[in-house]
Amino acid sequence: MNKYLERLYNGLIKENPTLILMLGMCPTLAVSTRAMNGIGMGLSTTAVLILSNLVISLLRKVIPDQVRLPSYIVIVASLVTVTELLIEAYLPSVYDALGIYIPLIVVNCIILGRAEAYANKHTPGLSVMDGLGMGLGFTVALTLAGLLREFLGNGSAFGYRVLPESVEPIGIFVQPPGAFLVIAFFIIIMNAIGIKTRQKKLVSVDGCDGCCAACATPCEKAEEGGAQK
Amino acid sequence: MKSLILIIVGTALIHNVVLNQFLGICSFLGVSQQMKASASLGGAVIFVITIASAVASLLYNYVLAPLGMDYMKTIVFILVIAALVQIVEMFLKKNSPAIYKALGIYLPLITTNCAVLGVALTNVQNGYGFWESVLAGFGTAVGFTLAIILLAGIRSRIREEDLPAPLRGAPIVLISAALMSIAFMGFAGLSF
Numbered sequence: 579m580n581k582y583l584e585r586l587y588n589g590l591i592k593e594n595p596t597l598i599l600m601l602g603m604c605p606t607l608a609v610s611t612r613a614m615n616g617i618g619m620g621l622s623t624t625a626v627l628i629l630s631n632l633v634i635s636l637l638r639k640v641i642p643d644q645v646r647l648p649s650y651i652v653i654v655a656s657l658v659t660v661t662e663l664l665i666e667a668y669l670p671s672v673y674d675a676l677g678i679y680i681p682l683i684v685v686n687c688i689i690l691g692r693a694e695a696y697a698n699k700h701t702p703g704l705s706v707m708d709g710l711g712m713g714l715g716f717t718v719a720l721t722l723a724g725l726l727r728e729f730l731g732n733g734s735a736f737g738y739r740v741l742p743e744s745v746e747p748i749g750i751f752v753q754p755p756g757a758f759l760v761i762a763f764f765i766i767i768m769n770a771i772g773i774k775t776r777q778k779k780l781v782s783v784d785g786c787d788g789c790c791a792a793c794a795t796p797c798e799k800a801e802e803g804g805a806q807k
Numbered sequence: 808m809k810s811l812i813l814i815i816v817g818t819a820l821i822h823n824v825v826l827n828q829f830l831g832i833c834s835f836l837g838v839s840q841q842m843k844a845s846a847s848l849g850g851a852v853i854f855v856i857t858i859a860s861a862v863a864s865l866l867y868n869y870v871l872a873p874l875g876m877d878y879m880k881t882i883v884f885i886l887v888i889a890a891l892v893q894i895v896e897m898f899l900k901k902n903s904p905a906i907y908k909a910l911g912i913y914l915p916l917i918t919t920n921c922a923v924l925g926v927a928l929t930n931v932q933n934g935y936g937f938w939e940s941v942l943a944g945f946g947t948a949v950g951f952t953l954a955i956i957l958l959a960g961i962r963s964r965i966r967e968e969d970l971p972a973p974l975r976g977a978p979i980v981l982i983s984a985a986l987m988s989i990a991f992m993g994f995a996g997l998s999f
Contacts, residue, residue: 600977603836604921608829651889655882663878678928681881685921687833753992754827758985762978769973 582707589711596719597764598773601687605679606720607757613736616724618672619679620717624710626661626683630654631697631709638698650693651684658683688716723760727751730760811942814935818946821995824922825954826988831922835955836980838913845959849952851913853945855895856923859888860944863927864937877931884927892917922951957987 595601602623609619633653634641641649662680666673673680683689692712697705728734731751733741741747750756822828825835831852838848863884871877896914899907917923926947930940961983970979 603832604829607832648886648889651885652882655885659878659881662881678925678932681928682830682921682925684881684885685924750989754829755985755988755992757829758981758988762981762985765976765981766973766978769976769978 581704585704585707586711586714589708589713589715590718591715593712594715594719595688595691595712596716597768599691601691602716603761605682605686606723607754607761609676609679610720610723610727610757610760611731611752612675612728613721613724615672615675616720616722617717618669619676620713620720622661622665622672622676622680623683623686623688623716624713626654626657627689627692627713627716628706628709629657630689631692631705632702633657634693634697635700635702635705641698646698647690647694650690654689654693655684688712723757723764726760726763727756731756811939814939814942815946815949816997818943819950819953820991821997823950823954823991823994824925824947825951826984826991828925830925831920831951834917834920835951835958835984836977839955839958839962839980842956842959842963844913845955846952847909848913849948849955850909851917852920852922852951853948855888855892855914855917856926856944856948856951857941858895859891859923860926860930860940861937862887862891864930864935864940867931868937880928880931881924884924888923888927922947954987954991958984961987 589595593599596603596606605619605623609615630650630653634650637649637653658681661683662673665676665680692708696708700708725735728736729740730748731753733739733745733747751760818824824830825832834848839845866883866887867877867880871880871883892914896907899914926944930943933939933943935943958980962980965979965983974982
């Protein structure tokens with residue numbers, strides 16, 4: 579497999595950011611009430627991720643190592659602002675549905691995580707493919723979660739009613755608790771069929787919460803703090 | 808006065824930042840392993856979010872809005888929050904080592920906690936003034952602390968249980984969070 583396609587496969591399946599790496603849980607839980615919201619959020623994040631990977635990869639020899647995280651944050655925040663204004667102007671219905679979660683793409687662990695783990699070490703071409711793969715992986719996971727919640731909680735798929743009117747949907751699934759339940763089901767199924775997730779990191783490392791790449795403090799500091807207890 | 812109390816109750820309980828708004832999930836799931844760590848993180852979050860909402864509100868209402876640059880708010884807020892956390896950390900390190908030791912490692916983690924940016928942006932969206940923003944920030948942070956301490960308590964019990972293998976780890980924590988979220992939905996019935 580050529581290495582560009584390999585990045586796509588890696589992002590979509592092997593290291594799926596949501597399902598395997600368990601990054602970016604906030605937007606996953608928050609916007610997955612409808613399948614369409616999942617697609618909207620996923621594609622907005624993909625756009626930001628591709629561009630931020632490209633810019634950071636191009637600037638990887640220019641940005642000094644000590645100030646790289648603040649620089650990445652400024653780059654990502656600028657791209658998110660541009661994306662937000664574009665969505666507000668051209669897709670007002672998506673803008674209304676996603677609301678505050680669009681500007682919050684800035685603090686999505688996936689974006690800073692990929693900048694730190696991939697884009698600052700690889701060529702622009704590969705970084706763009708990595709962003710595309712990771713973004714699509716995120717989109718697929720969000721849409722799946724959205725589809726399941728919409729089906730169970732509202733009896734519809736992509737806005738079209740699929741269950742007969744006589745079947746009462748389980749309303750709790752489109753409410754906040756449903757988000758936690760659906761993600762828990764996903765992980766239980768993957769555990770049961772033996773797909774390894776990196777969830778250990780999510781629940782066990784104290785202080786460092788799996789957002790390591792995005793947190794400005796190196797992990798040793800957190801471990802040191804943990805050891806003092 | 809009544810509206811100010813409503814803001815605190817609303818942000819802390821009815822629209823709980825973690826269980827209803829899904830902000831700060833990373834640290835909610837990551838740090839709730841131990842009660843002590845959860846309480847320290849909660850303290851740090853209350854501290855930072857309250858100050859950050861105050862600063863963000865001043866900046867927005869007196870600098871960005873008059874200059875017509877409110878589209879810059881995301882960039883400005885995230886930089887201000889990152890800088891603020893650094894300053895708070897340095898200040899505490901120098902002036903009150905005891906608090907620094909208790910909060911120390913959790914302070915930098917808060918920079919990437921989406922709750923901080925989320926509160927600042929929500930305040931702007933709701934058109935809150937200075938005191939309303941400070942109280943909304945404080946209420947949100949109290950809600951976060953409440954949720955994370957409750958979850959830490961639940962997790963200390965879960966650890967003793969003999970669970971089916973696929974449920975161990977993240978799934979049972981998420982299911983506990985779902986049940987907490989259902990309980991918190993009851994607060995929606997609070998009306999004044």
